[in-house]
Amino acid sequence: MPQGKYAMGDKVDKNLRTCCVTRESLPKSELIRFALGPNGEILPDIAGKAGGRGVWVTANRQILAQAVAKKAFARALKTQVNVPDNLVEITQAHLEKRLLGALGLAMKGGHLVTGYEKVRSAIEKEKINALIAASDGSMDGRKKITQLLRAMELEDEVPQIDFLNAEQLSLALGGKNVIHAALVGGAATKSAVDRANQLVRFMAENTG
Numbered sequence: 595m596p597q598g599k600y601a602m603g604d605k606v607d608k609n610l611r612t613c614c615v616t617r618e619s620l621p622k623s624e625l626i627r628f629a630l631g632p633n634g635e636i637l638p639d640i641a642g643k644a645g646g647r648g649v650w651v652t653a654n655r656q657i658l659a660q661a662v663a664k665k666a667f668a669r670a671l672k673t674q675v676n677v678p679d680n681l682v683e684i685t686q687a688h689l690e691k692r693l694l695g696a697l698g699l700a701m702k703g704g705h706l707v708t709g710y711e712k713v714r715s716a717i718e719k720e721k722i723n724a725l726i727a728a729s730d731g732s733m734d735g736r737k738k739i740t741q742l743l744r745a746m747e748l749e750d751e752v753p754q755i756d757f758l759n760a761e762q763l764s765l766a767l768g769g770k771n772v773i774h775a776a777l778v779g780g781a782a783t784k785s786a787v788d789r790a791n792q793l794v795r796f797m798a799e800n801t802g
Contacts, residue, residue: 636678
């Protein structure tokens with residue numbers, strides 16, 4: 595389960611949609627749209643731009659699982675639909691892919707650095723906007739980075755993305771065995787952290 599800090603003070607999203615399971619009206623950023631394909635299959639529309647009919651579900655694994663179990667998609671659309679048995683896993687994979695894509699764009703734009711020394715330098719120069727650590731990386735290295743953030747009084751200010759593994763990061767960033775990385779500016783930082791926020795909400799335990 596992710597452990598980092600993610601809030602970046604986003605503006606309040608007043609564009610509301612209703613979750614087909616909880617019936618709660620929430621900002622679009624807190625839900626995921628599911629689109630009805632031409633073959634009657636329900637699939638995640640993470641960007642919310644697919645044409646045709648769609649249904650909104652709170653961005654949470656457990657609530658999505660309820661939507662599948664309770665046949666909420668068919669009820670909301672008032673038609674028969676095909677729902678993949680592994681829709682929860684498919685949705686998480688789509689969210690991860692979208693986040694990794696944002697990180698890759700940040701890398702290409704020169705707004706992301708990789709490697710322990712470059713990350714440490716960014717922290718020391720107070721030019722770090724978000725910290726990225728591979729979930730399967732050395733705990734010793736991650737502890738040293740965290741201690742440095744604390745020493746610089748940045749621990750509570752810098753969002754931390756710590757739930758992607760080294761293989762995922764390496765493929766997205768074009769490196770080998772990427773363990774430590776940092777976002778260091780540009781619009782790509784907000785995009786990546788917004789997508790990390792969405793993925794964290796999706797994976798979190800639902801206490802409601």
